Amino acid sequence: MSDELAGGSAVGGAATPASSHSANQAGSANQASRADRPIRVFLLDDHEVVRRGLRDLLTEEDDLEVVGEAGQTDQAAERILALEPHVAVLDARLEDGSGIEVCRQVRSANPGVACLILTSFDDEEALFTAIMAGAAGYILKQIRGNALVEAVRQVAAGKSLLDPAVTPRVLVRLREGPAQDERLAGLTDQERRILRLIAEGLTNRQIASRMYLAEKTVKNYVSSMLAKLGLESRTQAAVFATRLNN
Secondary structure (H helix, E strand, O other): OOOOOOOOOOOOOOOOHHHHHHHHHHHHHHHHHHHOOOEEEEEEOOOHHHHHHHHHHHHOOOOEEEEEEEOOOOOHHHHHHHHOOOEEEEEOEEOOEEHHHHHHHHHHHOOOOEEEEEEOOOOHHHHHHHHHOOOOEEEEOOOOHHHHHHHHHHHHOOOOEEOOOOHHHHHHHHHHOOOOOHHHOOOOHHHHHHHHHHHOOOOHHHHHHHHOOOHHHHHHHHHHHHHHHOOOOHHHHHHHHHHHHO
16 A cells, blocks of 8 residues: 655755755655555454465565464454554454454554455345444455455555445445334444344344354343333344334
């Protein structure tokens, strides 16, 4: 990622030819060093072979540099914030947690880090959870190597990126817009999704896995949702949601 190159004009009088030549040399060297600075990348994936493949793929490019990696979510956010990469490539689903939650933590502390979610699962709920967590991109692991490299460059340049396989669902969700029922007006988007999953019969633990959240966080959302709807139990919430969809 090329940083913005600084430019300026002489002030306070004309420079001598020698000083002007030196200033031009210094300016050119400064611009070259910034233009040659590689995009710093951090990798989070719990499969060593996948991490090694990603590292080899990215480091083959002159403008990319892998500055760190992790196989677990534990302390991943802390390491990313310490290393300050331009891009963090995060596996959405790991054995000990979620790269999407790591994205949320990193983006909350340092919005300058672009997070690219890489996943094997074509999961609509994960997609929207990633977007809400501030991810700059969401792509499937079936992506070709050259396309992944370009994706890293794009999010490093401040662009947003969705895999073409999931883009249509984003457009459908945007066209549908928020629910219009006045009883739902006070619910957040997360609470509405949890209400829908409760209606499907999912437990808090299952909802937490589906939405890449901690189970305690889901419990808090459920309590808040029930209070806003004036309901006392999950069963009432399930009946309420089912009637809305009929």
